Amino acid sequence: MTNQLNLRIDRSSPVPLYHQVVQGIEAAIHTGLLEPGSRLENEIDLAAQLNLSRPTMRKAMDELVRSGLLVRKRGVGTQVVSSQVRRPLELSSLYDDLSNNGSKPTTDVLSFSHEEADAVTRTALHLPAGAKVYHFTRLRKVGGKPLALMENWVRDDITAIDEASLGSQGLYAILRNGGVNFRLASQRIGAMIANDYQAPLLETTPGSALVTMERTAVDDTGRNVETGHHVYRADSYSFEMTLVQR
Amino acid sequence: MTNQLNLRIDRSSPVPLYHQVVQGIEAAIHTGLLEPGSRLENEIDLAAQLNLSRPTMRKAMDELVRSGLLVRKRGVGTQVVSSQVRRPLELSSLYDDLSNNGSKPTTDVLSFSHEEADAVTRTALHLPAGAKVYHFTRLRKVGGKPLALMENWVRDDITAIDEASLGSQGLYAILRNGGVNFRLASQRIGAMIANDYQAPLLETTPGSALVTMERTAVDDTGRNVETGHHVYRADSYSFEMTLVQR
DNA sequence: TATGTTCGCTTGATAGGACATACTGCCTTT
DNA sequence: AAAGGCAGTATGTCCTATCAAGCGAACATA
Numbered sequence: 250m251t252n253q254l255n256l257r258i259d260r261s262s263p264v265p266l267y268h269q270v271v272q273g274i275e276a277a278i279h280t281g282l283l284e285p286g287s288r289l290e291n292e293i294d295l296a297a298q299l300n301l302s303r304p305t306m307r308k309a310m311d312e313l314v315r316s317g318l319l320v321r322k323r324g325v326g327t328q329v330v331s332s333q334v335r336r337p338l339e340l341s342s343l344y345d346d347l348s349n350n351g352s353k354p355t356t357d358v359l360s361f362s363h364e365e366a367d368a369v370t371r372t373a374l375h376l377p378a379g380a381k382v383y384h385f386t387r388l389r390k391v392g393g394k395p396l397a398l399m400e401n402w403v404r405d406d407i408t409a410i411d412e413a414s415l416g417s418q419g420l421y422a423i424l425r426n427g428g429v430n431f432r433l434a435s436q437r438i439g440a441m442i443a444n445d446y447q448a449p450l451l452e453t454t455p456g457s458a459l460v461t462m463e464r465t466a467v468d469d470t471g472r473n474v475e476t477g478h479h480v481y482r483a484d485s486y487s488f489e490m491t492l493v494q495r
Numbered sequence: 496m497t498n499q500l501n502l503r504i505d506r507s508s509p510v511p512l513y514h515q516v517v518q519g520i521e522a523a524i525h526t527g528l529l530e531p532g533s534r535l536e537n538e539i540d541l542a543a544q545l546n547l548s549r550p551t552m553r554k555a556m557d558e559l560v561r562s563g564l565l566v567r568k569r570g571v572g573t574q575v576v577s578s579q580v581r582r583p584l585e586l587s588s589l590y591d592d593l594s595n596n597g598s599k600p601t602t603d604v605l606s607f608s609h610e611e612a613d614a615v616t617r618t619a620l621h622l623p624a625g626a627k628v629y630h631f632t633r634l635r636k637v638g639g640k641p642l643a644l645m646e647n648w649v650r651d652d653i654t655a656i657d658e659a660s661l662g663s664q665g666l667y668a669i670l671r672n673g674g675v676n677f678r679l680a681s682q683r684i685g686a687m688i689a690n691d692y693q694a695p696l697l698e699t700t701p702g703s704a705l706v707t708m709e710r711t712a713v714d715d716t717g718r719n720v721e722t723g724h725h726v727y728r729a730d731s732y733s734f735e736m737t738l739v740q741r
Numbered sequence: 742t743a744t745g746t747t748c749g750c751t752t753g754a755t756a757g758g759a760c761a762t763a764c765t766g767c768c769t770t771t
Numbered sequence: 772a773a774a775g776g777c778a779g780t781a782t783g784t785c786c787t788a789t790c791a792a793g794c795g796a797a798c799a800t801a
Contacts, residue, residue: 264782286717291751302786306552307752315561317679320715323752324794330717356506356668431740432576433563439733440686440704456702461733469566471532471576487685487707488734494677511754537781548756553782569782570764 266301270309278318278329288328289319292486317493335423348419352391356419359386359450361412363405370402373465373476383410388450395451401477429468436464438488441480453481458483476478502696512547516555524564524575535565535573549619563739577641598637598683602665605632606697607658611653619711619722629656642731647723670721675714682710684734687726697728704729 250386256273258266277283289295294305310327312461321327348354366382374382382402390399392443401420408427415423421431439461449454460483465476501521503522522531535541542552556573559565567573609741612628620628622700628648635641635643649656661669667677685707694701706729711722 267784293751305508305785308784317792320678320717321752322794323749327752328717330713359695369647432566433739435735435737437733437735438684438706440706441705441731442688451800456688458688458704460684460686467576469568469576471574483686487683489681489683491679491681493679513754539781550757551755556753567782568763568764570780572781 256299258301267305267312270299270301270306270310274309274313274399274454275318282330285329288326291323291326317491319438333476338479354391354396355386355390356389356416357414359388359414361385366402370476371423374402374404376404383413384408385415387415394485397479397481398447398450399477399479403475404472407472407474407482420475421460431466431474432469434464434466436462438462440483443480447480451480452484460488462488497708502545504547504620513551513558516545516547516552517558520555520559521564523669529575531575533575535575537572546561561739563737575625577721600642601636601639602662603636604658604661605636607631607661612648615708616722620648620650620719622650627651627690631656631658631661640731641728642729644693645723646726647721649721653720654716661701666721676722677714680712682709684708686729689726693726697726699728706732706734710735 256270258269258393260266262269264272274283290298292303292310293307296303299306301491310319310321310403314321314369318330319327320330320438334480351472363381364386366376366380369405370376370382370384371378371380376382383403383405384399384400386400388395389399407429408422408424425431440459441459443451443453443455443457443459445455447459451459462481463477463478464478466474468474501522502516506512508515509640523693524531529535535542538549538552538556542549545552554564556567558627560567563575564576566576607628610629612622615624616622616628616630617624622628628653630646630648632646634641635645640656647667647668653675654670656669671677687705687707689697689703689705691697691699691701693705694703697705701734704709706727708725708726708727709723712720716719
């Protein structure tokens with residue numbers, strides 16, 4: 250029961266202490282040092298062992314509880330729930346997800362324009378009449394196989410976007426480099442049947458199943474930066490997530 | 496700039512102070528008293544006005560930041576991001592969602608059995624060989640129109656389930672009444688084409704688009720309580736969510 | 742033996758203080 | 772006039788303390 254969980258806390262590091270603890274426990278869980286179902290020592294002892302105060306220890310455990318790795322019960326203790334928590338859906342882009350996954354995504358820019366926003370786009374991005382946006386369509390492939398067809402509209406008063414950069418990196422990377430700090434996004438996931446336009450591009454047949462995703466992203470100044478409509482081949486892509494009860 | 500936000504804190508209430516603050520600010524945002532983009536007073540002043548300590552005030556604001564309603568910037572202040580944060584996907588069941596929405600869902604139990612779990616189910620629920628589970632299929636309708644076809648497997652060592660109760664209430668309500676405290680669930684959302692079995696039940700045609708959802712739910716003791724495979728008519732249902740960048 | 746009560750352990754909530762760090766705008770300097 | 776530095780302000784991190792509340796097991800009682 251006495252888990253040593255050999256953590257080391259570096260007080261000279263710029264990384265906050267509570268975050269070092271979070272990373273340490275996460276690592277212990279993922280390496281199997283802490284098995285699912287096992288109980289941790291109590292907060293006070295753990296804090297004492299690491300020479301931390303109890304609030305700091307608690308803050309670390311709070312994060313782990315939030316992310317679903319730990320469960321606390323008053324009067325009982327804290328135990329590991331699962332090592333299988335996926336936490337995508339944190340405003341990552343498809344490009345990043347694929348890159349982190351070891352795949353090598355490529356992007357074909359099918360269309361690109363800098364045009365006046367239509368009514369729907371103006372509503373989605375909270376733009377006044379006459380405002381212009383970047384509008385483009387991209388086809389993303391992995392290993393030469395098409396995976397997603399993406400149409401996006403982006404405000405033009407943030408950073409310049411050109412066709413070449415869209416072909417070499419993800420949209421979110423471009424925007425982040427342009428100084429955008431994303432804060433939240435609302436998205437809707439559904440399904441549709443591939444039409445005659447989508448099917449050949451995705452190298453499938455009309456009538457096959459597609460996963461659809463519509464998303465609008467907001468930055469830290471409250472601007473709706475980007476909105477888009479994506480479709481994915483259902484046989485190659487699905488959205489995985491972990492829900493945590495609070 | 497001086498937002499009074501007339502909050503009242505009831506110290507005799509069993510509701511934690513920080514949570515009272517959370518509810519108060521949420522209400523102020525949703526009623527429009529605090530507009531998106533407006534700045535709040537600083538933490539220390541707010542705490543002083545409510546006769547709270549700064550940690551308590553911060554804990555309240557932490558929750559609001561987590562849920563995406565507020566954004567904090569060091570050296571600048573805290574401001575309201577949006578009043579349009581949806582927070583579904585918090586382990587609610589379809590039945591609850593529809594009920595809260597004012598609709599009146601009905602459930603047809605198409606099949607019901609108490610049987611030995613097959614290998615796939617045993618893996619999903621972490622059950623030993625020979626363990627039994629409840630296995631049932633339900634068709635959910637709203638306003639007489641079929642919406643979802645749901646197949647579920649539930650451990651039988653938690654609470655008894657019978658066909659009648661499944662017809663009158665949601666699965667999660669039954670399990671919660673049976674003493675289950677859900678903690679997290681992992682789910683996968685995708686798409687497929689309606690087959691000859693699904694189409695007539697959902698009153699659609701084979702070949703139409705369906706949204707698929709697979710979910711496994713875990714309770715606070717670490718047991719995998721339930722796993723299921725659901726399909727929804729794509730023209731009537733989609734998953735909406737708000738992602739928060741941390 | 743069975744049942745009810747109490748006590749100790751663990752997490753939950755709140756307080757108040759001290760110092761660190763990032764951002765903004767003003768003021769100085771060139 | 773433009774660029775750089777500085778100070779003020781707000782949040783970020785971390786600490787010590789203390790009481791409350793839930794849970795379970797041991798103990799006492801019928």
